[in-house]
Amino acid sequence: MTAPTWEDVCEAVAAVRPFVRRTPLLRVEVDGRPLVLKLEHLQRSGSFKLRGAVNALVSRPLPERVLTASGGNHGLGVATAASLLDLPATVYVPESAPQAKAARIEAAGAKLIRHGATYAEAAAKALEAATEPGTRYLHAYDDPAVVAGQGTVAAEIVEDAPDVDAILVAVGGGGLVAGTSLAGLPTFAVEPERCRALNAALAAGEPVDVEIDSVAASALGATRTGSVPFEILRSSRVTSVLVSDAELLAARDRLWEEFRLAVEPAAAVPFAAWLAGRTEGDLPCVILCGANSEWTP
DSSP states (O other): OOOOOHHHHHHHHHHHTTTSOOOOEEEEEETTEEEEEEOGGGSGGGBTHHHHHHHHHHTSOOOSEEEEEOSSHHHHHHHHHHHHTTOOEEEEEOTTSOHHHHHHHHHTTOEEEEOSSSHHHHHHHHHHHTTSTTEEEOOSSSSHHHHHHHTHHHHHHHHHOTTOOEEEEEOSSSHHHHHHHTTOSOEEEEEETTOOHHHHHHHHTSOOOOOOOOTTHHHHOOSSOOHHHHHHHTTSSEEEEEEOHHHHHHHHHHHHHHHOOOOOGGGGHHHHHHHTTOOOOSSEEEEOOBOOOOOOO
């Protein structure tokens, strides 16, 4: 598969425009430092995943049905995209997928099947079921059209805040950070310490399997970085950063306490890195990527 370019992202902007929300930016000051927050958790389906799913589907002739595997957010994005395009969808999720995400996938009209302990096991089972003629298997992140679609988040940031000089992104399989990096700005790829597929891949020089054990695993729980994202990230201006579960949960709570922004743990990961001083930029933008979790302040 050929890795997408910024031109592909720009084409994706037009392709997804009828289906996705252009999410707002919020300029804030935290601890005396300026920061821009991209409120992508306000996206339809509750996360950025709708962008990649829509772009992957409309960039080719529509299939008779769509099938995918997901930790939760991608499945919800695919279910929503399929509903918008009048396609039947089936989503495989691991047994550990949060009920809040599973319920929303079903509410969006998709058939939900739980299988396996991890995303990788659910994906293997989904691929077995995707051989029926007319079926399109939509990978959560290892697809050039998905990566280009996720890059439309960065395209909006660049257009709406040209003074932003760095972008901070949470990383699971690598689709969002790969698409974001195509904008050409310094990009900080942030992962939980025990959910670090990209960090391990960059250290090894190739995608490798990692163990997953984090409170953010339902969104960032890819056991291996995708080959398409890695092809982009290995040679781009991306810096890998790790945060602890305690730091990301504290960051999530602070987003609520100071700004009344209710996000899931994964979305607070880049904010945690910024709070800890592990990123750079005079005016960075933190992408708050999703809000599909059950929690009370």
